[in-house]
Amino acid sequence: MTRRPRILFLDAYDSFSNNITSLLTTLLDADVSVLPIDSPLLLGHFTSTSTSTSPSSSPSPSPPPRNEVEDSLHARFCAELRRYDALVCGPGPGSPLNDADVGVMKLVWSLAEDDLVPVLGVCLGFQSLVAACGGGIGRLRRGMHGMVREIIHQQGNHEEGEGEGGMGNIFYGVGRFKATLYHSLCGDVGQGEVMSDEAWQEARWRPFGRCPDLLPLAWVEEERDGANNKERILMAVKHRTKPFWGVQYHPESVCTEAEGNKVIVNWFREAQRWNRERGRTPVLEGEGLARAATRPSLLSRWAEAASKEKQWWDVLEADPVLHSVTVQLPRGVQVPDIVEAVEPEAAERIVLDSANAAPATSRPDVRGRYSIVATGLAEALRIEYHTGDSYATVKAGRLGGLPVNLSQQVPLARYGGVWALIAGFHEARRLEVPEPSATPFVGGFMGYITYEQGLSDIGVALNHPRLHHRPDICLAWITKSIVVDHLLGVVHVQHLRSNSSESDTWLEKTANKLLSLQVSGRRASSDFRKETQQFQHTKTRRPSRSIAIQTPLTKEYESKVKLCQEYIAAGESYELCLTDQTTITRPLSDQPLTNDSSSLPQPPRSKQQQQQRRQSSSSSPSSTSIPPSSSSWSLFKRLRTRQPAPFASYLRLGGATLVSASPERFLAYDRSTTGRWRCSMRPMKGTVRKSDSVATLAQAERILHVPKEEAENLMIVDLVRHDLHGVCGPGNVSVPHLLKVEEYQSVFQMVTVVEGQLPRTAYTGLDVLAASLPPGSMTGAPKKRSCEILRQVEGFKERSLYSGVVGYMCATGRGDWSVTIRSLFRWDDEQVAVQGEEGEEKLEVWRIGAGGAVTILSTPDGEREEMFTKLAGPLRVFGEA
Numbered sequence: 001m002t003r004r005p006r007i008l009f010l011d012a013y014d015s016f017s018n019n020i021t022s023l024l025t026t027l028l029d030a031d032v033s034v035l036p037i038d039s040p041l042l043l044g045h046f047t048s049t050s051t052s053t054s055p056s057s058s059p060s061p062s063p064p065p066r067n068e069v070e071d072s073l074h075a076r077f078c079a080e081l082r083r084y085d086a087l088v089c090g091p092g093p094g095s096p097l098n099d100a101d102v103g104v105m106k107l108v109w110s111l112a113e114d115d116l117v118p119v120l121g122v123c124l125g126f127q128s129l130v131a132a133c134g135g136g137i138g139r140l141r142r143g144m145h146g147m148v149r150e151i152i153h154q155q156g157n158h159e160e161g162e163g164e165g166g167m168g169n170i171f172y173g174v175g176r177f178k179a180t181l182y183h184s185l186c187g188d189v190g191q192g193e194v195m196s197d198e199a200w201q202e203a204r205w206r207p208f209g210r211c212p213d214l215l216p217l218a219w220v221e222e223e224r225d226g227a228n229n230k231e232r233i234l235m236a237v238k239h240r241t242k243p244f245w246g247v248q249y250h251p252e253s254v255c256t257e258a259e260g261n262k263v264i265v266n267w268f269r270e271a272q273r274w275n276r277e278r279g280r281t282p283v284l285e286g287e288g289l290a291r292a293a294t295r296p297s298l299l300s301r302w303a304e305a306a307s308k309e310k311q312w313w314d315v316l317e318a319d320p321v322l323h324s325v326t327v328q329l330p331r332g333v334q335v336p337d338i339v340e341a342v343e344p345e346a347a348e349r350i351v352l353d354s355a356n357a358a359p360a361t362s363r364p365d366v367r368g369r370y371s372i373v374a375t376g377l378a379e380a381l382r383i384e385y386h387t388g389d390s391y392a393t394v395k396a397g398r399l400g401g402l403p404v405n406l407s408q409q410v411p412l413a414r415y416g417g418v419w420a421l422i423a424g425f426h427e428a429r430r431l432e433v434p435e436p437s438a439t440p441f442v443g444g445f446m447g448y449i450t451y452e453q454g455l456s457d458i459g460v461a462l463n464h465p466r467l468h469h470r471p472d473i474c475l476a477w478i479t480k481s482i483v484v485d486h487l488l489g490v491v492h493v494q495h496l497r498s499n500s501s502e503s504d505t506w507l508e509k510t511a512n513k514l515l516s517l518q519v520s521g522r523r524a525s526s527d528f529r530k531e532t533q534q535f536q537h538t539k540t541r542r543p544s545r546s547i548a549i550q551t552p553l554t555k556e557y558e559s560k561v562k563l564c565q566e567y568i569a570a571g572e573s574y575e576l577c578l579t580d581q582t583t584i585t586r587p588l589s590d591q592p593l594t595n596d597s598s599s600l601p602q603p604p605r606s607k608q609q610q611q612q613r614r615q616s617s618s619s620s621p622s623s624t625s626i627p628p629s630s631s632s633w634s635l636f637k638r639l640r641t642r643q644p645a646p647f648a649s650y651l652r653l654g655g656a657t658l659v660s661a662s663p664e665r666f667l668a669y670d671r672s673t674t675g676r677w678r679c680s681m682r683p684m685k686g687t688v689r690k691s692d693s694v695a696t697l698a699q700a701e702r703i704l705h706v707p708k709e710e711a712e713n714l715m716i717v718d719l720v721r722h723d724l725h726g727v728c729g730p731g732n733v734s735v736p737h738l739l740k741v742e743e744y745q746s747v748f749q750m751v752t753v754v755e756g757q758l759p760r761t762a763y764t765g766l767d768v769l770a771a772s773l774p775p776g777s778m779t780g781a782p783k784k785r786s787c788e789i790l791r792q793v794e795g796f797k798e799r800s801l802y803s804g805v806v807g808y809m810c811a812t813g814r815g816d817w818s819v820t821i822r823s824l825f826r827w828d829d830e831q832v833a834v835q836g837e838e839g840e841e842k843l844e845v846w847r848i849g850a851g852g853a854v855t856i857l858s859t860p861d862g863e864r865e866e867m868f869t870k871l872a873g874p875l876r877v878f879g880e881a
């Protein structure tokens with residue numbers, strides 16, 4: 001039996017790493033393990049004292065001598081390398097000249113004879129090799145990110161075996177191919193020194209004086225403006241005496257042509273030949289330091305975490321059984337009508353609304369089919385988590401059929417972290433359905449996750465003090481729901497009942513309310529209007545201050561765009577999704593959630609009730625003071641009409657109110673007909689506003705199918721592929737639709753669809769969700785470094801709900817999450833006190849985030865305009881209030 005080859009991948013925190021490990025695994029039939037360039041494991045026994053970053057650990061009293069630390073690191077690294085047939089030094093942000101950016105990669109090029117291992121450097125890894133061999137590291141005249149270029153090489157025509165050891169040219173037998181570039185920096189071996197084009201034709205395949213050990217294997221010659229108008233960009237090298245090769249382009253990109261795969265195959269053949277000639281074989285005994293390329297599943301982490309004592313909430317909503325009835329959707333009845341008819345007085349609510357479902361509003365591929373309304377939130381079980389805490393809070397609103405207000409802090413260490421807790425919680429309430437159900441959601445989690453939770457998931461420190469204790473994850477376990485199927489024109493009323501729970505009449509009552517809508521057409525809405533008017537008549541106070549809006553400053557935004565471009569030119573990022581916030585302060589409009597009152601207008605009450613109401617209002621300074629036509633619910637109704645979007649939503653949950661017209665799906669997952677779980681992501685990049693000159697899809701396509709926009713999208717596609725590969729594993733990710741332009745109400749968007757197949761066991765859609773936040777389309781690439789830069793450029797302002805996700809995960813395991821954009825939100829605890837005509841008055845604060853991806857090709861005014869275009873829709877709803 002032949003042994004599977006073993007490859008070690010040194011990860012420099014790129015957002016494409018998992019695509020490379022997938023390519024190596026599938027192409028070479030190899031086992032690939034991953035070691036971060038700064039793995040604390042390399043420091044061995046020094047780790048616990050000298051490298052801990054946990055804020056609670058006290059610094060070591062006397063740090064060990066530096067040389068000792070370095071010797072130990074070196075020894076451990078060499079021992080690790082001996083376990084593999086070959087090493088790949090990955091791409092990443094930053095510069096090969098900066099120690100922190102390359103970490104242990106730097107040690108590779110000076111390994112002693114006996115420790116040598118065959119290496120392929122990719123991008124940053126390639127640059128690190130060039131720098132180690134005497135090359136300079138310069139900046140490209142203009143960075144090339146997501147640019148696809150023909151790689152000029154010699155098909156291995158030059159002398160085979162040049163340099164000792166008979167190492168061949170890895171371009172041997174490779175035809176013409178194009179590859180994707182992601183770099184700002186470049187290896188300088190002296191190719192820029194003036195040389196006639198004729199001389200260059202010969203010279204480019206010989207070692208240059210500055211780097212006698214490096215044989216150039218490939219180039220890109222980029223047309224530039226001005227004198228000396230061809231930039232010669234080194235694309236591949238081999239070392240003349242050591243088993244080192246490197247490529248500047250990205251072999252793993254979805255747009256690198258398959259012909260380029262031969263280069264990787266050739267490299268590995270050469271690597272193995274080198275090993276054979278040396279009698280070098282990997283050491284397999286003992287434990288290595290590297291990890292598997294695919295993450296362990298959340299459920300396995302949950303199962304492994306220390307034994308869990310039984311909690312009171314373990315049994316709640318467990319063993320569910322679905323009860324449901326289906327009624328016709330009355331003509332002309334809209335989702336808000338249903339909400340108002342079914343639960344007019346709820347303090348909290350969640351409405352996921354396919355607001356553009358009506359046939360006339362948009363093209364079928366972007367039209368949502370279902371809308372989902374959660375009811376009974378006051379009684380729902382829920383999980384809340386404030387990022388950074390060591391515990392999550394489980395809350396229950398009902399126990400043994402009685403309303404209660406229970407809340408327990410659950411130490412996360414006992415569950416393997418917050419995501420494992422959520423996965424285990426879901427698993428205990430999973431509903432096994434043999435057939436795909438008629439609705440995407442029958443009950444289960446609904447809620448939101450903030451951008452800051454995503455940051456913490458990828459290891460970006462939130463080390464600025466957070467002045468609030470709001471939930472960053474807020475998921476309610478919904479058991480009573482209404483699903484509107486806009487395609488079939490039916491409404492499903494669903495109750496997911498615990499097997500043991502008593503029977504109830506909610507299903508019939510709710511169905512009857514819907515039927516009465518049917519009988520009287522749009523009665524609910526007109527009643528609502530009448531009630532609104534009556535309610536307005538009970539108002540005596542007028543708001544003393546009108547609305548105040550603060551939008552980003554044009555000049556400031558433009559300079560932030562330029563700053564982003566400086567980071568990109570320096571190689572720190574390839575694309576940065578810059579955003580800014582607009583704040584709107586205005587008199588309080590919704591009732592605070594601590595009251596039992598509703599965000600919807602109240603039905604007329606008896607005199608006595610009104611009296612009580614006023615009393616309780618006057619004791620609370622934050623009571624309603626403006627007409628309900630300005631309530632958040634009214635804002636939502638306006639936004640969904642003005643800007644119908646497939647992922648519109650209204651949430652009032654956990655102290656937050658969100659009104660969204662998102663067009664962007666983040667992640668959906670379901671079971672395919674073969675029974676295998678699969679997931680799909682739809683990153684959006686490339687936006688053009690509809691106007692007289694851009695009115696049709698064909699016109700928009702002409703504008704969006706240009707290098708700048710395509711590159712912007714491609715970068716996020718490769719990033720999303722990486723996120724999915726990390727869970728789905730090698731070879732299980734595909735791109736069925738690349739760079740497709742879609743039409744929305746006020747904009748055209750370029751969208752790509754990336755799909756993944758989940759491993760057969762133990763993984764759920766939650767694994768993918770937890771592994772891919774924050775949404776790559778809102779960060780840029782590489783994700784971690786880009787988020788760190790954006791935190792600085794955006795002044796450490798929290799993006800909060802904006803740039804997070806909203807959605808559901810059904811008890812059956814299906815899920816669908818949208819990116820929270822084109823939206824407005826506020827938190828109940830954020831209020832501003834002002835002196836009004838009648839004394840102190842409290843104002844509520846709404847926030848609207850908007851932005852766009854900045855690349856090296858962006859222009860400050862173009863980006864500013866894009867940001868204001870995206871802001872305009874959500875902002876307009878205030879104008880009408």
Ligand SMILES: C=C(O[C@@H]1C=C(C(=O)O)C=C[C@H]1O)C(=O)O
Nearest residue numbers: 685686687777821850851852853
């Ligand atoms: C940043 C926003 O949108 C994101 C950025 C896009 C772009 O750069 O083209 C497109 C869709 C979103 O992923 C926003 O709406 O504020």
Ligand SMILES: NC(=O)CC[C@H](N)C(=O)O
Nearest residue numbers: 091092123124184185571
């Ligand atoms: N993709 C990469 O590895 C990029 C390397 C380096 N940060 C550059 O921009 O040139």
